[in-house]
Amino acid sequence: AQSVTQPDIHITVSEGASLELRCNYSYGATPYLFWYVQSPGQGLQLLLKYFSGDTLVQGIKGFEAEFKRSQSSFNLRKPSVHWSDAAEYFCAVQEFNAGGTSYGKLTFGQGTILTVHP
Amino acid sequence: GAGVSQSPSNKVTEKGKDVELRCDPISGHTALYWYRQSLGQGLEFLIYFQGNSAPDKSGLPSDRFSAERTGGSVSTLTIQRTQQEDSAVYLCASSLVGQGLYEQYFGPGTRLTVT
Numbered sequence: 001a002q003s004v005t006q007p008d009i010h011i012t013v014s015e016g017a018s019l020e021l022r023c024n025y026s027y028g029a030t031p032y033l034f035w036y037v038q039s040p041g042q043g044l045q046l047l048l049k050y051f052s053g054d055t056l057v058q059g060i061k062g063f064e065a066e067f068k069r070s071q072s073s074f075n076l077r078k079p080s081v082h083w084s085d086a087a088e089y090f091c092a093v094q095e096f097n098a099g100g101t102s103y104g105k106l107t108f109g110q111g112t113i114l115t116v117h118p
Numbered sequence: 119g120a121g122v123s124q125s126p127s128n129k130v131t132e133k134g135k136d137v138e139l140r141c142d143p144i145s146g147h148t149a150l151y152w153y154r155q156s157l158g159q160g161l162e163f164l165i166y167f168q169g170n171s172a173p174d175k176s177g178l179p180s181d182r183f184s185a186e187r188t189g190g191s192v193s194t195l196t197i198q199r200t201q202q203e204d205s206a207v208y209l210c211a212s213s214l215v216g217q218g219l220y221e222q223y224f225g226p227g228t229r230l231t232v233t
Binding site for chain 1: 122149151153160161162163166168173174209211213216217219220221222224225226227
């Protein structure tokens with residue numbers, strides 16, 4: 001079964017600093033990978049996704065992520081963090097059944113809480 | 119346009135009572151998912167609907183949990199004889215079709231507290 005690990009439970013950065021949130025996955029084939037953000041009291045919002053092709057993907061709000069097969073990683077980055085980026089971030093992998101098809105079921109990591117200091 | 123809505127936003131119930139949680143997906147979305155978010159278990163898949171049928175119920179934690187979807191639209195998640203470990207935020211998501219290439223749009227969730 002697929003699994004996702006986010007090693008950092010909580011990260012604190014200063015506004016304007018760069019950010020990298022780590023995500024490692026376990027899956028035999030090429031995974032479909034996602035990053036979601038959840039603000040307090042809100043649902044999840046998709047930041048970006050990777051299916052195939054260019055390993056550096058751009059998302060909304062200035063975020064990007066890089067797929068590295070050799071490291072089984074899909075880390076999320078932002079060059080300069082804004083106070084409004086404070087939220088919880090989830091990495092997810094899409095599950096495929098034994099027949100190789102998928103209907104979109106997601107397996108999530110435990111999440112990383114981002115705190116931004118002014 | 120309108121997003122995914124869920125009701126109630128908060129529900130407090132006594133142990134042993136039944137509860138119903140409602141999800142209104144985005145109009146025209148054929149796929150609907152229920153997830154549960156709890157402190158101990160993180161975000162977990164519960165059930166997937168394509169239209170009114172549920173091809174995958176593998177995430178339902180016990181037979182106290184059931185869900186239905188009617189008219190290819192509204193879905194209700196029912197928890198019978200609630201237990202304290204059922205306390206969590208229940209999230210609903212919908213997508214145009216049940217394929218991974220299509221984005222899942224999440225509702226704000228229902229926070230369930232079992233006392």
